[in-house]
Amino acid sequence: MSSDFGTHIHISTFGTSHGTAIGAVVDGLPCGHTIDLEELRRFMKRRAPGQSLITTQRKEADEPVFLSGIVDGMLSGSPLAFYIANTNQRSADYNNLRDVPRPSHADYTARMRYGDSVDMRGGGHFSGRLTAPLCCAGGIALQLLAKEGIRVGAHLRRLGTVSDDEVSYTAPDMDALHKAGFETVAMLSPTARLNAINVLDRLRNDSDSTGGIIEVFATGIPAGLGNPNFDGIENRMSRAIFGIPGVKGVAFGTGFDACDHLGSEENDPFVWEDGIVKTITNHCGGIQGGITNGMPIVLRVGMKPTASISKPQPSFSFEKQENTSLLIKGRHDPCIAVRAVPVVEAVVALVMLDFLVEIKKELR
Secondary structure, eight states: OOOEEOSSSEEEEEEOTTSSEEEEEEEOOOTTOBOOHHHHHHHHHTTOSSSSTTSOOOOOOOOEEEEESEETTEEOSSOEEEEEEOOOOOGGGGGGGGTSOOTTSSHHHHHHHHOTTOOOGGGGGGSGGGHHHHHHHHHHHHHHHHTTTOEEEEEEEEETTEEOOOOOSSSOOHHHHHHHTTSSSOOSOHHHHHHHHHHHHHHHHTTOOOOEEEEEEEESOOTTOBOSGGGSHHHHHHHHHTTSTTEEEEEETTGGGGGGSOHHHHOOOEEEETTEEEESOOTTTTEETTEEOSSOEEEEEEEOOOSOOSSOEEEEETTTTEEEEEOOOSOOOSOTHHHHHHHHHHHHHHHHHHHHHHHHHHTO
């Protein structure tokens, strides 16, 4: 299975949702940097399940155990290797799914690709559980970027039909985004948060789900990172983000909204200001020709509704070769986008660190 990404910072995840453990190996991290492990735990806790009634009630500590790469809290130069134990599986909830695939899951396609021995308990290696190692690796990347003056933050721009406050594309308030990240729902507006929580409560009671849109910002990015054509910022970023389960779309800047705008409305005019080149607007999301222009990077990530819902749904039986009705058991999020906000931040941080290491190697 393809479980890796990165060019100079190479990340490879391993494990399954109901296996002994999950984890990752990260190669290429710079040596000698001190990592605040408490800050890393706080970041990872934002993704961890079982913290409120509006998320899955599976409770996992998500405590990484480092095998190599960190000595006395400092990156040691060897590949970073860690695992996170799975301690609260309920595999019996998935016994019938070996025969009856869940709608909109990878149960059917994984079996077609790998055969009937593939482990799909809890979603197996396709599960959102595998985003915990991404948050561990990405949390370290966030700290390394911060030392370079680069910040990454995100909010839940929309949950179902509930929209959050808009954020400036030219001067995003990164402190406000950071604060929102530790709310029950990562929204800037208290009213929107309350409305979103009410929606999630109704969905949980109705055994249904909804999707959402995560909006991400990265500031302090120098101009000149990236490459043209097939190896640009958008290319690598999109490839990595689509590795997050449930992602259905990625758009940079104004994205598809730009398609019905005039060029005079969408273009980003340049301005020389205090010895720095800026753009008056930032419809491009800080990227032109696959290369950063020095403005904040802006992208939106669309997440589908949680596929596991406790309503009877049509499916079929592999063994009987006939149609049947499926009722999914287990503990599931009414909206996976809620816990995906720090995951997207983590992946964006890993990709940006990869590009930053690339340009520094070229300058040697």
